[in-house]
Amino acid sequence: MARKKAPEELSVEELRRLLVEKRRGARKERLEHYRRTGRVVSIAPDLEFDAPPSAPVIDTAEQTESTSEPTPVNPRRKWLDRVLLGVEVLAVLGLVVVILNGIGLMRTLNNEVVSALNPETAVPTPLVMAVVLPSGHTPPDAQGNTRPNDAEIPSHLLPMVQSLANIPIPTAAPDQAVRLQIPAINVDAPVVQGDGWEQLKKGVGQYIGSSPPGHDGNLVLSGHDDVYGEVFRYLDRLVPGDKVVVYTQQRQFTYIVDRTVLVEPTAVEVMAPTSDPTLTLISCYPYLVNDQRIVVFARLQN
Numbered sequence: 698m699a700r701k702k703a704p705e706e707l708s709v710e711e712l713r714r715l716l717v718e719k720r721r722g723a724r725k726e727r728l729e730h731y732r733r734t735g736r737v738v739s740i741a742p743d744l745e746f747d748a749p750p751s752a753p754v755i756d757t758a759e760q761t762e763s764t765s766e767p768t769p770v771n772p773r774r775k776w777l778d779r780v781l782l783g784v785e786v787l788a789v790l791g792l793v794v795v796i797l798n799g800i801g802l803m804r805t806l807n808n809e810v811v812s813a814l815n816p817e818t819a820v821p822t823p824l825v826m827a828v829v830l831p832s833g834h835t836p837p838d839a840q841g842n843t844r845p846n847d848a849e850i851p852s853h854l855l856p857m858v859q860s861l862a863n864i865p866i867p868t869a870a871p872d873q874a875v876r877l878q879i880p881a882i883n884v885d886a887p888v889v890q891g892d893g894w895e896q897l898k899k900g901v902g903q904y905i906g907s908s909p910p911g912h913d914g915n916l917v918l919s920g921h922d923d924v925y926g927e928v929f930r931y932l933d934r935l936v937p938g939d940k941v942v943v944y945t946q947q948r949q950f951t952y953i954v955d956r957t958v959l960v961e962p963t964a965v966e967v968m969a970p971t972s973d974p975t976l977t978l979i980s981c982y983p984y985l986v987n988d989q990r991i992v993v994f995a996r997l998q999n
Contacts, residue, residue, distance in 0.1 A: 830962050834987060876888055879941050890905065918976070956993075978993040
């Protein structure tokens with residue numbers, strides 16, 4: 698009987714073979730355990746071979762144990778998962794749309810509430826731009842009789858001017874002008890809304906749509922120079938620096954004369970709105986001739 702060699706007496710090849718046999722025995726024990734527990738249905742028979750001494754021995758026991766066959770995916774389950782994913786995406790998108798619509802609705806409601814609590818004061822606007830400057834009339838005769846000077850109006854615009862002659866005059870608001878004083882030429886006259894023929898018989902007329910006193914914009918006032926009280930008889934005597942005081946039902950505003958110009962009756966651009974508080978005084982000129990207009994511009998005193 699051969700004597701069993703000690704481990705230190707074995708060669709490298711013998712040690713390697715013992716190690717392979719030990720691992721193979723352990724692998725067989727695990728496979729037997731899997732068979733008994735039902736985890737392995739069929740196992741291919743082990744192949745007995747002797748590896749050449751010079752070839753490296755690779756142990757695949759651990760790899761066999763850890764590697765398992767992939768579970769086949771049920772096509773019906775895969776299709777159902779895709780459908781559920783699409784439903785979830787649509788639900789999220791719908792929720793986002795609802796939230797955005799809610800935010801927009803809340804913003805609209807807030808704006809409406811603010812508008813209701815802080816109503817803006819309506820600013821009157823002219824129904825139509827003037828064709829000629831107001832206060833135009835024929836020179837008075839010996840008895841003082843006069844009439845509107847229709848010859849100043851371009852013939853193709855005369856029907857439009859006549860159609861607008863009877864438009865109702867709005868009631869003056871609390872912030873509208875009611876009185877005008879010009880100390881330098883002793884003017885103290887009432888101010889009425891509108892600058893038509895009938896309105897200017899009562900005193901100074903405010904052009905409908907012009908800005909209220911003290912507000913940004915152009916306050917346009919007109920008056921006669923040689924009939925109906927001659928309220929603007931000496932308008933040509935005003936010089937830069939003279940004061941013009943305009944009264945409302947609530948307070949007064951002082952304007953300072955800036956300049957005076959002579960224009961044709963059709964120079965309606967002098968009535969255009971301005972960005973700063975401005976006062977424009979208009980009357981016929983010269984005295985008892987009335988073929989031009991005298992226009993005085995004043996600015997609101999700080």
